[in-house]
Amino acid sequence: MSENIKKTETEGEEVVETETPEVVEEADEVTTLQTKITELNEQVNILKNEYAKAYADTENIRKRLQADFDSRTKFMMKNFALELLPVLDSCERALAQATTDEAYRKGVEMIYGQLQNALSKEGITEIDALNQPFDGNWHQALMTEARENVEPGIVIEVLQKGYRIKDRLLRAAMV
Structure with missing residues (x-):
């Protein structure tokens, strides 16, 4: 850059440095590039914010869908259980x-036990009410x-x- 600066001397005067047109051109180009960098950084920040919002929205939708799915699977046995x-x-x-x-009694006990086991596997349990x-x-x-x-x-x-199914009431105990 010092090569592009011309020094002029006259008698009794100070040395005056003047920039050549190339230096002025380079300075303008640097200013233009710095402005572009600033604009691009602003665009990057805007896009980062938009991405973060879109990601958060996607996560919220995913969580809501998962909760809906869990709720449906958790209680899909409800109507069938009410019939049983x-x-x-x-x-x-x-x-x-x-x-x-005794054979009759034993048969009914077996059916009753199997039915209770099938219901408990689906999260259907008896409400303990007596002495409560x-x-x-x-x-x-x-x-x-x-x-x-x-x-x-x-x-x-x-x-x-x-009876309750998981943590919800299926049928209230009549007391």
Whole structure:
């Protein structure tokens, strides 16, 4: 660059340096390039922000779809299970009856056990209500009765068992 600067001397005057047109041209080009770099950096930042937003939106959609899928698979057995609960109730009533036919009783016990196992594999479990505090979320009160030595609000009799599927109510226990 120092080669492009001409020094002129005159008598009694200082040395004045003047830039040649090439140096001025290079300076303009550097300024133009710096401006372009600034503009490109701004565009990169804008695109990074847009990418981050798009990525976040995609993740939110993925999570929502996964939650919907989990919810559907978790509770798809609900209607089928509701149809099976009366069969389970009938087995319990049959087992509660006195019978002299041991083969009959053994057969009903086997069916009842297999049905309970099949339901429990799908996350369907009995609601434990007897001797528990009444909970309106899981119990349906049919009557109240005061008994000695029993605190008020404690379930003392279950008329029909209740069931839950995973963490949701399938059928309330009638108490």
